[in-house]
Amino acid sequence: MPRLLTGNRLETGDVLWWSGSGWSLHLKDAVDVDADGEALLAQLVPQERISDLALIDADVTPSGWRPRSTRERVRAVGPSVRPDLALPSLPVEAI
Amino acid sequence: MYRYDEYDQAIVDARVAEFRDQVARRLNNEISEDAFKPLRLMNGLYLQLHAYMLRVAIPYGTLDSRQMRMLAYIARRYDRGYGHFTTRQNIQYNWIKLAEAPDLLAELATVEMHAFQTSGNCIRNISSDQFAAAAADEIADPRPYAELLRQWSTLHPEFSFLPRKFKIAVTGSNIDRAAIQLHDIGLQLVRGETGEIGLKVLVGGGMGRTPMLAPVIREYLPVADFLSYMQAVLRVYNRHGRRDNIYKARIKILVNDLGAEEFARQVEEEWALVKPLGLDPPASELARIAAHFQPPALAADAPVDIDLSDPAFAKWVAVNTHPHKVPGHAIVTISLKAPGEIPGDASAAQMDLIADLAERYAQDEIRVTHAQNLVLPHVRRADLFALWQALAGAGLATANLDHASDIIACPGLDYCTLANARSIPIAQKLAVMLAPQESDLGELKIKVSGCINGCGHHHAGHIGILGVDRRGDENYQLLLGGSGAEDASLAKILGAGFDENGIVAAVATVVDVYKTLRTGPEERFLDTYRRVGPAPFKEAVYG
Numbered sequence: 001m002p003r004l005l006t007g008n009r010l011e012t013g014d015v016l017w018w019s020g021s022g023w024s025l026h027l028k029d030a031v032d033v034d035a036d037g038e039a040l041l042a043q044l045v046p047q048e049r050i051s052d053l054a055l056i057d058a059d060v061t062p063s064g065w066r067p068r069s070t071r072e073r074v075r076a077v078g079p080s081v082r083p084d085l086a087l088p089s090l091p092v093e094a095i
Numbered sequence: 096m097y098r099y100d101e102y103d104q105a106i107v108d109a110r111v112a113e114f115r116d117q118v119a120r121r122l123n124n125e126i127s128e129d130a131f132k133p134l135r136l137m138n139g140l141y142l143q144l145h146a147y148m149l150r151v152a153i154p155y156g157t158l159d160s161r162q163m164r165m166l167a168y169i170a171r172r173y174d175r176g177y178g179h180f181t182t183r184q185n186i187q188y189n190w191i192k193l194a195e196a197p198d199l200l201a202e203l204a205t206v207e208m209h210a211f212q213t214s215g216n217c218i219r220n221i222s223s224d225q226f227a228a229a230a231a232d233e234i235a236d237p238r239p240y241a242e243l244l245r246q247w248s249t250l251h252p253e254f255s256f257l258p259r260k261f262k263i264a265v266t267g268s269n270i271d272r273a274a275i276q277l278h279d280i281g282l283q284l285v286r287g288e289t290g291e292i293g294l295k296v297l298v299g300g301g302m303g304r305t306p307m308l309a310p311v312i313r314e315y316l317p318v319a320d321f322l323s324y325m326q327a328v329l330r331v332y333n334r335h336g337r338r339d340n341i342y343k344a345r346i347k348i349l350v351n352d353l354g355a356e357e358f359a360r361q362v363e364e365e366w367a368l369v370k371p372l373g374l375d376p377p378a379s380e381l382a383r384i385a386a387h388f389q390p391p392a393l394a395a396d397a398p399v400d401i402d403l404s405d406p407a408f409a410k411w412v413a414v415n416t417h418p419h420k421v422p423g424h425a426i427v428t429i430s431l432k433a434p435g436e437i438p439g440d441a442s443a444a445q446m447d448l449i450a451d452l453a454e455r456y457a458q459d460e461i462r463v464t465h466a467q468n469l470v471l472p473h474v475r476r477a478d479l480f481a482l483w484q485a486l487a488g489a490g491l492a493t494a495n496l497d498h499a500s501d502i503i504a505c506p507g508l509d510y511c512t513l514a515n516a517r518s519i520p521i522a523q524k525l526a527v528m529l530a531p532q533e534s535d536l537g538e539l540k541i542k543v544s545g546c547i548n549g550c551g552h553h554h555a556g557h558i559g560i561l562g563v564d565r566r567g568d569e570n571y572q573l574l575l576g577g578s579g580a581e582d583a584s585l586a587k588i589l590g591a592g593f594d595e596n597g598i599v600a601a602v603a604t605v606v607d608v609y610k611t612l613r614t615g616p617e618e619r620f621l622d623t624y625r626r627v628g629p630a631p632f633k634e635a636v637y638g
Contacts (some may be wrong), residue, residue, distance in 0.1 A: 011122065012192045013146035048124050051142055069567045070516070071508060075144050079509035081437055081519045085175060
C-alpha cells in the first residue's frame with residue numbers, strides 16, 4: 001500500500017506533504033515514499049523543522065491520493081465545516 | 096469586574112516575555128520540539144490538525160467590552176476572522192502562527208488576559224455561573240471566590256505538576272448552571288445555620304473516560320477558611336493521585352478508590368496541619384476583591400411591562416431571557432447556535448457587535464457560558480426590543496436556549512488532534528432537523544463529543560453523542576439520560592453505534608418516542624426518560 005510522509009510546519013503549523021524533493025501544502029503533490037519512509041523520517045526528525053512527522057497509508061484513486069483514515073483526509077482538506085478555509089487541491093467532499 | 100493590580104500585570108507581562116524568548120529559541124533550533132512542547136502547552140498553544148490553536152482563559156467566563164473587542168481584533172489580525180467559545184468558558188483560535196504567538200499574547204496582556212494554565216496538569220480556568228450577580232435565585236456572587244482561587248492557583252508552584260489537569264467550578268445558587276457535580280472540585284455558596292455564607296464542597300466529579308458525579312465532602316466551609324481547605328484537598332490529591340496511569344490520574348479515581356468518607360477524613364487531617372500556617376487571606380483581601388464585583392447601580396423602578404406584540408420578539412424574550420434580581424431588568428443569553436452554524440463560533444464582526452451592545456445596554460459586562468453561548472447579564476427590559484433587533488441583524492437572535500438546536504459540540508475531528516470523529520457536522524444536522532419542532536419539545540439538551548475525553552459533555556446530555564473510531568471510520572454512540580444541572584446524572588449508552596446518517600436518524604427516532612410517551616408538554620425529555628427508562632427508546636431505535 002502506498003505510504004505518504006506528512007507533518008506540520010514548525011512556524012505556522014500548516015499541514016505538509018513530502019513531494020520527493022521538499023514539502024508541499026497540497027496532497028496532490030505527495031509521493032509514495034514506499035520503503036524509503038523510515039529513512040526519510042530518520043533524516044528529517046533530527047532536523048526539528050517539521051512537527052508531528054508521520055507515515056500514513058493512502059489509496060490511489062482516479063482523482064489522486066485518498067488517505068485511508070478520516071483524520072488524514074480532514075488534515076488534507078481542512079475543516080469540513082469551513083469549506084471556505086479548505087485547501088483548493090481537494091474538495092471537502094473528499095473527506 | 097476584577098481589574099488587575101500591579102502584581103497581576105507583572106506576572107502576565109513576565110510570562111509573555113519568557114514565552115517570547117522560548118519561541119525564539121525554538122525557531123532557531125536552540126531547543127528541541129520535545130523540550131518546547133510542554134512550554135508552549137503551558138501557554139495554551141496546542142498543535143492541532145491544521146495549525147496551532149491558542150486557548151485563551153476567560154476567568155469565570157466574565158468579559159468587558161474592551162476585552163471582547165480585543166478578542167475580535169485577535170481573530171482578525173492573528174486568525175481567520177473568528178473564534179470558538181468553549182465548554183470551559185474560554186475562547187480558542189484555530190489558525191495561529193507560532194512565530195506570531197508572542198505578539199498576540201502581548202496584545203492580550205494589554206486587556207488583562209492571558210492563555211496560561213489553559214493546558215497542562217495544573218489548575219485550569221476557574222468556571223462559574225454565567226448569571227452571577229444577576230440571577231434572582233442567587234445567594235451571593237460566586238466570582239469573588241473564583242477570583243481568589245484564580246490568584247491562588249496562578250503559577251502555584253506546588254500545584255503546577257499535578258497527576259492530571261484540575262478543574263474547579265463555583266456557583267452561588269441552588270440552580271446549578273456551572274455543572275459543579277461534574278468538576279474535580281465543585282463549590283456552592285450556601286448559608287449556615289446562623290445565616291452566614293459558607294461553601295459546600297464537592298470533590299471528585301468529572302466526565303471523560305470514567306464519568307463520575309462528585310460527592311459532597313463538606314456540607315459547610317466558612318469562606319474565611321476556604322483557601323487553606325482547597326490547599327488540603329489538592330495536597331491529598333497531589334500526594335496520592337495516580338501518576339502511573341493517565342486514565343486513572345484524575346482526582347475522581349482517587350476519591351472513588353478511597354471512598355468519599357475516607358478522602359474527606361484525609362483532607363480534614365491535612366487541613367488541621369495547613370490551616371494554622373496562615374494561608375487564608377485576611378478578610379480585608381477578600382473584601383478588596385469583592386469590591387471589584389459590586390453590582391451595577393440598576394434602577395429598581397425600571398419598567399417591567401414591555402410590548403410583546405411582535406411574536407418573534409416575544410418568543411426570544413420567553414426563551415432567551417431570565418429573571419434578574421432587580422425588577423425591570425433581564426438576563427439575556429445570546430445564542431451562538433443558529434441552526435446549521437457551528438456551535439460556539441463567533442466572527443470578529445459578531446464579537447465587536449456584542450461588545451458594542453454590552454456597552455450600550457448591559458453595564459459593559461459579557462459572560463461566556465459552558466454551553467458555548469454568551470450572556471448580557473444586566474439589561475433593562477425596556478431595552479430588550481432594541482437589543483433583539485440589533486442581534487437579529489447579525490444572526491445572533493436565535494431563540495433556542497436549552498432547546499434541541501442549542502447543541503454543545505466540541506471541535507471534534509474537524510480541528511482536534513485527539514478526536515476520533517467529527518462533532519460539528521452531527522450537531523449541525525441535528526439542529527437543522529429538530530429546530531422546526533423544538534418549541535414543542537421544550538427543554539432538550541443535546542451534547543456531542545468527538546472522543547472519549549468528553550469536551551462536548553456527552554455524558555451530561557439529555558441526549559449525548561460520542562464519536563469513536565471504528566477501524567478508521569467515524570462511528571457514533573448514542574447516550575440518554577444525562578444532566579449537568581442540579582439534578583445531575585450520567586447518560587448511559589443505549590446500544591451499538593451508528594454512522595453519521597444513522598446517528599441523526601436514531602436521534603429522530605428517540606425524539607419521536609419521547610413525543611408519544613410524555614405525559615404532557617410540561618414533561619421534559621429527561622423526565623420522561625427517567626420515568627420510563629431506556630427500554631422503549633432502545634426498542635424503537637434497534638428493534
